[in-house]
Amino acid sequence: MAALREPAGGPAPESSGRLVVARDRAPSDAILVARALEGDAWAEDAIYRCYAGKVLAMIERLLRRSSDADDVLQDTFADAFTSLGKLREPSALRSWLFGIAVRRVRRRQRTLALRRALGLDRSLDDATLAMIASPSVSPERMAELARLDVILERLHPDQRNAWMLRHVEGERLEDVARILDCSLATAKRRVSAAEVLVRAALGEAR
Amino acid sequence: MRRPLADELRAPDDELRLRENWDGVRERVAARRRRPRRVAGAAAVLGLVALVGLWPRVRSGGPLMQAGGAPLSATEAIATPRALELADGSRIELAAGTRLVPTRNAGSRIDLTLESGRARFEVEPGGPRAWTIDAGSARVRVVGTAFLVERSARRVRVEVEHGRVAVEGTAVPGGSVLLGAGEAWEMAHPGSEPAPPSAPGSAEAEAEARVPALPLVAAEREPDAPPARVARWRQVADAEGAEAAYASIGEGAFSATARRTEPDQLLALADVARRSGHVHHAVEPLDRLVREFPQHPEAPLAAITLARLQMGPLADPGAALRTYARARDLGVPRVFDAEVCSGVARALVATGAPDEARGEARECLRRHGSPPRRAELERILDADE
Numbered sequence: 079m080a081a082l083r084e085p086a087g088g089p090a091p092e093s094s095g096r097l098v099v100a101r102d103r104a105p106s107d108a109i110l111v112a113r114a115l116e117g118d119a120w121a122e123d124a125i126y127r128c129y130a131g132k133v134l135a136m137i138e139r140l141l142r143r144s145s146d147a148d149d150v151l152q153d154t155f156a157d158a159f160t161s162l163g164k165l166r167e168p169s170a171l172r173s174w175l176f177g178i179a180v181r182r183v184r185r186r187q188r189t190l191a192l193r194r195a196l197g198l199d200r201s202l203d204d205a206t207l208a209m210i211a212s213p214s215v216s217p218e219r220m221a222e223l224a225r226l227d228v229i230l231e232r233l234h235p236d237q238r239n240a241w242m243l244r245h246v247e248g249e250r251l252e253d254v255a256r257i258l259d260c261s262l263a264t265a266k267r268r269v270s271a272a273e274v275l276v277r278a279a280l281g282e283a284r
Numbered sequence: 285m286r287r288p289l290a291d292e293l294r295a296p297d298d299e300l301r302l303r304e305n306w307d308g309v310r311e312r313v314a315a316r317r318r319r320p321r322r323v324a325g326a327a328a329v330l331g332l333v334a335l336v337g338l339w340p341r342v343r344s345g346g347p348l349m350q351a352g353g354a355p356l357s358a359t360e361a362i363a364t365p366r367a368l369e370l371a372d373g374s375r376i377e378l379a380a381g382t383r384l385v386p387t388r389n390a391g392s393r394i395d396l397t398l399e400s401g402r403a404r405f406e407v408e409p410g411g412p413r414a415w416t417i418d419a420g421s422a423r424v425r426v427v428g429t430a431f432l433v434e435r436s437a438r439r440v441r442v443e444v445e446h447g448r449v450a451v452e453g454t455a456v457p458g459g460s461v462l463l464g465a466g467e468a469w470e471m472a473h474p475g476s477e478p479a480p481p482s483a484p485g486s487a488e489a490e491a492e493a494r495v496p497a498l499p500l501v502a503a504e505r506e507p508d509a510p511p512a513r514v515a516r517w518r519q520v521a522d523a524e525g526a527e528a529a530y531a532s533i534g535e536g537a538f539s540a541t542a543r544r545t546e547p548d549q550l551l552a553l554a555d556v557a558r559r560s561g562h563v564h565h566a567v568e569p570l571d572r573l574v575r576e577f578p579q580h581p582e583a584p585l586a587a588i589t590l591a592r593l594q595m596g597p598l599a600d601p602g603a604a605l606r607t608y609a610r611a612r613d614l615g616v617p618r619v620f621d622a623e624v625c626s627g628v629a630r631a632l633v634a635t636g637a638p639d640e641a642r643g644e645a646r647e648c649l650r651r652h653g654s655p656p657r658r659a660e661l662e663r664i665l666d667a668d669e
Contacts (some may be wrong), residue, residue: 108358117522119552120585134301135290135296148305150307151309153303159313165357168357208292219292245288248288
């Protein structure tokens with residue numbers, strides 16, 4: 079059981095030189111991508127296992143709908159695995175996957191907006207921030223999240239997505255730009271435009 | 285806002301949901317890969333017509349692709365040597381542990397960076413592209429030849445089999461040196477231990493002489509060993525999927541196949557069993573890779589996959605706990621650390637070790653924030669209060 083308590087990446091037992099070698103050769107994103115490009119099914123599986131949860135969480139929060147999120151997640155990874163050869167820098171796999179996901183989300187947002195405008199979709203969002211808040215969140219904070227949901231709903235989707243990536247997902251502005259496939263200046267502009275409205279609405283509470 | 289709001293939100297860490305989505309992903313990928321075949325006939329005719337008219341322009345116009353049409357991307361030979369056949373007839377062979385990255389790929393030139401390891405290049409003479417291989421302190425320029433470049437922490441070595449190459453760089457005396465067939469150039473990196481001068485005929489000299497034992501792809505094989513064959517089940521799996529591959533092996537012969545399969549293929553064989561719905565048969569190839577080939581770079585992945593099956597469909601948390609421990613002995617890849625610590629905590633609970641489970645869950649949540657089955661880990665922690 080001693081090995082169980084040894085954190086991965088921690089010091090290797092002295093007697094096990096082999097262990098050091100194995101860790102040095104642990105498959106990074108770049109290796110997983112290379113193996114997936116070679117056709118190894120386990121590598122695709124590993125990429126999915128590594129990122130599916132995070133990508134699904136982001137999609138669900140941007141779309142605010144769990145059922146649509148599953149569909150978009152499947153399209154995202156299908157896009158990724160059929161165009162993996164286009165990934166120029168395999169170590170940037172994470173932001174590349176997030177970028178594909180956000181493009182898919184944006185497409186779905188347009189479709190949903192059109193369906194709503196035509197009266198073809200009257201269903202309610204089931205994954206707003208307030209709805210997916212952790213049970214440990216205080217009632218005051220829950221009310222704030224609900225107000226935030228209302229404000230975000232009014233924003234243009236491009237601004238909303240940028241703000242969500244920055245403040246909900248915690249991405250750096252450079253990564254927001256990379257994920258949204260726009261310039262850093264554009265990413266900053268979208269985030270700050272949304273920020274102004276959010277602060278105006280929540281300012282008193284902060 | 286100081287910390288991301290995501291920290292206050294529930295993450296969808298439902299394993300069943302993710303697994304169902306994985307099935308959906310595979311179906312969509314398979315459908316997209318099938319789709320081009322429907323128009324393959326028409327496309328082939330149109331392509332042939334276009335190619336006849338445009339061949340000279342196409343040949344020298346675009347980036348260099350692999351022979352199968354795949355783009356030339358960063359390539360690593362992780363554990364075993366591998367070879368790249370390129371569309372212009374050139375060939376690159378990578379020794380195990382080598383990483384090669386294309387930095388520029390256009391109609392008139394191709395620039396590659398040898399980040400580490402040893403690669404042999406066979407550049408088709410008369411091709412339209414000038415090749416440059418950057419090996420850190422030295423750069424090799426070539427038009428048509430066969431040569432070897434080795435880059436390690438200790439040295440850079442270039443050896444020409446036939447043709448001529450130019451080695452350039454600020455560290456090269458005079459800025460550049462021309463090498464002809466049979467000639468070699470080597471430079472020790474500053475700060476590295478200088479290689480002792482080796483007398484002709486000494487063991488050292490003989491060892492050095494063996495460095496370019498070409499071809500690299502065959503270098504790790506015994507000289508008289510038969511060439512590696514691709515198993516029929518693997519061909520069927522690639523062409524028709526896991527169920528057809530499993531059927532081609534046959535239920536009765538699966539164990540025997542697992543016992544004689546090469547270690548490089550054991551994970552793929554386990555994939556065939558898992559994906560065709562015969563989870564119990566996936567155990568043998570995974571277990572064999574872990575027990576018999578612990579030095580194999582895929583052994584930790586095999587252990588993690590096996591433990592995952594033992595925690596899931598095989599419902600044997602005791603065995604899963606032992607397998608997770610084995611995975612940690614072998615070295616858990618960074619990307620799987622969250623999955624492993626989450627699995628260990630859950631396995632400890634299931635085997636009646638709640639105190640150890642709480643410790644593992646606490647450490648897992650501290651290290652990863654949102655590991656798989658986070659809600660379950662939080663419940664394990666809550667049981668403390």
